[in-house]
Amino acid sequence: MQVGAWTYSYSEKDYEWDEARTYCQTFFTDLVAIQNKEEIEYLNRTLPYHNKYYWIGIRKLKGTWTWVGTNKTLTKEATNWATREPNNRGSNQDCVEIYIKRLSEAGKWNDEPCTKKKKALCYKASCQPLLCGLHGECVEVIQSYRCECHPGFEGDNCENAVTCPVLSAPKHGELNCSHPHGNFTFSSTCDFSCQPGFELMGPQSRECTAVGNWTGDSPQCKAPWLLLKVCSFYISAISCSVLSAPEHGELNCSHPHGNFAFASMCDFSCQPGFELMGPQSHECMAMGNWTGEIPQCKGRAAVRALESH
Missing domain, CATH: 2.10.70.10 (Complement Module, domain 1)
Structure with missing residues (x-):
């Protein structure tokens, strides 16, 4: 079955869960990883009914339900268990089946002993290494794929670093920046310093964050006599010794x-x-x-x- 950018397939023969995964990895990518309700609806609509149902790519590892293809923990928000499942009835129900065309709760999941035999439900991925570059992860979706960008990056293939406003040196000061991903973009850092006779007021360094703003406030370079204000008047400036005219x-x-x-x-x-x-x-x-x-x-x-x- 073709679904946009990738395919679903299932075995004609019934297998134990470990055998089912080996079958999928041999001929396709892996046991299917269910990612959203749209995918569940598609599978339930297009797969044929089988009274023993289909194995999917979730297994309890060290007491935690885990997507085996990515080795990521199944989150509470992503669960799709049938009513009163998982219940581990009779113990060792560490593998998961999906109800396809069941009269009640079609598309829901149930935990089963891994030694039971069911059809292997496989998928072949369209995502390839580096399809989303070095700054994103490829995620299969119905009729396509998408790149989930790492913090600080954007674009169809996560090719662009998030930009921050361009900084400039403060009056009487200097600016020295490093730009690992492009001028004034994510992870850029800028150091500030002042000319002789002036002192820095504010952060010495600022960094461009993943959301496109700079850490800290803009610093200023102030002369010492402007830094010491007490009770609405200024303390005298730094002074030198009094000079006098030379003889003649x-x-x-x-x-x-x-x-x-x-x-x-x-x-x-x-x-x-x-x-x-x-x-x-x-x-x-x-x-x-x-x-x-x-x-x-x-x-x-x-x-x-x-x-x-």
């Missing part, structure tokens, strides 16, 4: 965040007849120190004497 010189400073605080800039110059020895500008750094050494103003005669030596 002048000092001109700008203080964007307070006198001689972080980012203050000081320019040095000399009076007429003197030359500047050392850097012309100094900046107050985030660690509270000035760039360069303090310059001096030397008379031009002294400078020429130094240069002559």
